[in-house]
Amino acid sequence: MTGFLFLSLTESLPEPELDVYSSVPIQCWTQWFNSDNPTRGEDQETLARLRIQYPGKICPIPVGIEATNLFGIPADQTGDTIFQSDTTTGFICRNGDQISGECNDYRVRFSCTPPYCADTVCWTQWFDRDNPSRTGDWETLQSLRRENLDKICEDPWYIEAVTVDSPSTPAIQTGENFYVFSPTQGLVCRQEDQSSKTCLDYKVRFGCPCTR
Incomplete structure (x- = not known):
């Protein structure tokens, strides 16, 4: 580059x-993760799920989380009601909380402090x-x-x-x-x-x- x-x-x-x-x-960002979709009631991009699917790809204690739909629109601008979005649990959007009846499909990434970075x-x-x-x-x-x-x-x-x-x-x-x-x-x-x-x-x- x-x-x-x-x-x-x-x-x-x-x-x-x-x-x-x-x-x-905010220090450095992980890759984007998209381990779930809302077809079965909710989109769960939780840390517990992601750590199993992507071992070693997320730092032990994230200091930030970012979530967007697959078009790159931030979660808080999609109009969806977000059930959870934090560095302890991860991200959850429930279909039952939406006026439309279904969440967008989301991806997430986490920010980490320098000791974890490359x-x-x-x-x-x-x-x-x-x-x-x-x-x-x-x-x-x-x-x-x-x-x-x-x-x-x-x-x-x-x-x-x-x-x-x-x-x-x-x-x-x-x-x-x-x-x-x-x-x-x-x-x-x-x-x-x-x-x-x-x-x-x-x-x-x-x-x-x-x-x-």
């Missing part, structure tokens, strides 16, 4: 950068598509993908954000409040969330699974 650098997560990344990742709730991570180039002159600094993954075709992997594991000045300052050390700070969404700093009513200018890059 173009624009990526091969780095060892455990050996080559300096300690200050690791602090950035440990502060972000040994190597490949970094994109730095991106700085916006500045805080209006409502804030919007370095969203959606916009960056649109403006930088094929430069960012499909499912980033990590995000790093620093100020654009030199020497740069890691975002989490600036004291600013972030509306969005996630490898699956990017970074958003809004002026209205700051006591100074202005954000610093940031650049971001994403850590992806290495492909050879």
